[in-house]
Amino acid sequence: MLCPRCSSNQSDDIKFCTFCGANLQAVREALDAPDLAKKFEWGNTWIAEMFQSGQMAELRKLELERRMGITPEVKRYNEIKAGVIVSSVGIGLAVFLAIFMQGVAGHVNPKDAEIITRIWVAGVIPFMVGLALIINGLVVSKRIVEAQERALKEGKTSLDEGQSARSLRPADTNEFIPTNFSVTDGTTRHLEQSERKVNR
Numbered sequence: 001m002l003c004p005r006c007s008s009n010q011s012d013d014i015k016f017c018t019f020c021g022a023n024l025q026a027v028r029e030a031l032d033a034p035d036l037a038k039k040f041e042w043g044n045t046w047i048a049e050m051f052q053s054g055q056m057a058e059l060r061k062l063e064l065e066r067r068m069g070i071t072p073e074v075k076r077y078n079e080i081k082a083g084v085i086v087s088s089v090g091i092g093l094a095v096f097l098a099i100f101m102q103g104v105a106g107h108v109n110p111k112d113a114e115i116i117t118r119i120w121v122a123g124v125i126p127f128m129v130g131l132a133l134i135i136n137g138l139v140v141s142k143r144i145v146e147a148q149e150r151a152l153k154e155g156k157t158s159l160d161e162g163q164s165a166r167s168l169r170p171a172d173t174n175e176f177i178p179t180n181f182s183v184t185d186g187t188t189r190h191l192e193q194s195e196r197k198v199n200r
Contacts, residue, residue, distance in 0.1 A: 001028070062148075072145040080137035087130030094123025 001010050004027055006020040015025040065071075098120035105113035 072141075072148045076137050076141040076145050079141055080134055083130045083133030083135075083137060085130065086133060087127050090123050090125065090127025090130055092123070093126060094120045097123055 001012050001024060002008075003010050003017040003020060003022055003024065005022040006017060008017060008019045010017055010024060016022065017024055065075075098117075101116045101119050105116045108116060
């Protein structure tokens with residue numbers, strides 16, 4: 001086998017180059033399985049996302065959602081469903097507080113009972129939030145869904161077509177930096193010196 005770092009000829013059974021110490025076993029494994037060695041791309045990192053424009057980040061998010069099967073229509077239905085749940089919780093809370101506070105009001109001062117019997121109004125807050133989610137899902141999100149569907153038909157939101165994201169160039173990992181010494185030099189010299197001492 002030819003060492004990729006120092007270009008010396010090495011036998012196929014050794015794990016490290018005897019001249020430069022390069023890991024020949026790793027080189028063999030990389031050559032045996034080229035499909036597994038995927039080239040690192042800077043464009044797929046969070047650093048590249050920092051340099052993307054807002055529009056490209058939004059397009060990327062939409063493309064990821066599309067690949068996961070989260071369509072704008074699904075998001076709209078989820079919003080309506082969340083609104084129904086939050087509204088139901090608000091109604092339930094208002095009913096619970098009204099009944100519970102009526103029982104408590106019988107055991108307190110009549111002036112305090114007036115305040116306690118009106119605490120059920122706190123349930124109106126989640127009810128109104130849920131109602132706003134339902135209205136948003138039925139009216140506003142419907143228009144957004146229609147606009148996105150028109151854009152999809154025109155082909156404006158696909159990342160595969162059109163302008164590619166601005167990113168850093170991928171690192172070149174094919175270059176090996178030559179070393180001026182061998183990892184095994186010290187060991188070889190030590191062995192030669194100890195053989196000379198034994199022979200004397």
